[in-house]
Amino acid sequence: MGKADIRESQDRFVAAWGQMGSAWGISRTMAEVHALLYITGQPLCTDDIMERLQISRGNASMSLRALVDWGIVEREHRRGDRKEYFRAEQDVWAMFRAIVRERMKREADPLRAALYEIRDSTIGRAGVDPGPELASHNRRLDELIRFFHTLEGVSNSFVSPAGRGLQAAAKILGYVGGALSGPKPENTEADPDTKEAI
């Protein structure tokens, strides 16, 4: 179990993480850079990363910046050294929260906005019978909107700091589960309008 073994183990982790990333719409390299920073636990500079992953400077720079934007990697400076170093968030739950926060913001929110927009421009004039086809079209859009609304509520409370967020999210989920089928869980004062709850 020497340094070489650890290095190989790290490389395997990097590969596995990179593969997972690409299944989730994240560029393989970006996921690999993150994996490397996480698994080494050390702050690394651009050159370290380029060498270790055999990627170009441009690619490393882009990936690092994206990771910093996502909030799961941070820059670090050292006195007497002009290089920038990068360090990955080491708390897995904090990392997960950052990812959820970011993906909701980038993907779910715009989709929800689009859904509202679509519904509002098709809902038909007030007082006029929409006809069965439009009615069920609107119903489907509404159900989806409701779903995303709930999802956003759960995610918002989850994303708030520390374990508190997890418990808040659990509460809302429990409430939603209750509302969907069967009696409410006891001891829950969470608002069904999940956006405001917690």
Added chain:
Amino acid sequence: MGKADIRESQDRFVAAWGQMGSAWGISRTMAEVHALLYITGQPLCTDDIMERLQISRGNASMSLRALVDWGIVEREHRRGDRKEYFRAEQDVWAMFRAIVRERMKREADPLRAALYEIRDSTIGRAGVDPGPELASHNRRLDELIRFFHTLEGVSNSFVSPAGRGLQAAAKILGYVGGALSGPKPENTEADPDTKEAI
């Protein structure tokens, strides 16, 4: 608000859903086919879909099969008609559960298996001091494994049928939240070993 308006509204939904899909590692077309089936609510045949989305027969066939594999679209036959028709799951939560189930199975499970494999081949000989570097490497892997273990537990209970699943998932989440910081929530008998819980 005529048929043409509904059609346009559907098209906009299809486009929005397709875009979201591609951000999540699902081919745009596959997401669009699903969107079309969901938003029309009607069973459609391959030709309907080809024409509406302007895609090739091969593409339509592949996308439909994938959707069926995912469990969010089902085949439908009609007497005296050799065509196959396809109908999308209309319950948004059921759809979400199917997606979670499938993605866990395809991506999280293999990753977790890989993590175990990596850890077990690097953990060092029993009784031999691993040294600080290997120790913290192993700790990081373990934390990740624990995280995925928990995630799997939450997802497994969630994925079980109906609102029950949601509540079960909420319970586990609440427990995890409690364990991570602060006191346990009351009224929770969920096993911390989430895999077996529920």
Added chain:
DNA sequence: GGATTGTTTCAATTTTTCCTGAAAATTGGC
């Protein structure tokens, strides 16, 4: 303030993924 070290940007290229269309296989009706 100029030299040096380090970072970012982006057009060109490579790689990957997706899609097409026609051929092969399958299915249902008779």
Added chain:
DNA sequence: GCCAATTTTCAGGAAAAATTGAAACAATCC
């Protein structure tokens, strides 16, 4: 069992995404 309608497969081509590398830019030191 045969035929025609329908579906599936897959090699090749098209489109999209990721990556490189070099030039522009920025920061730091002396």
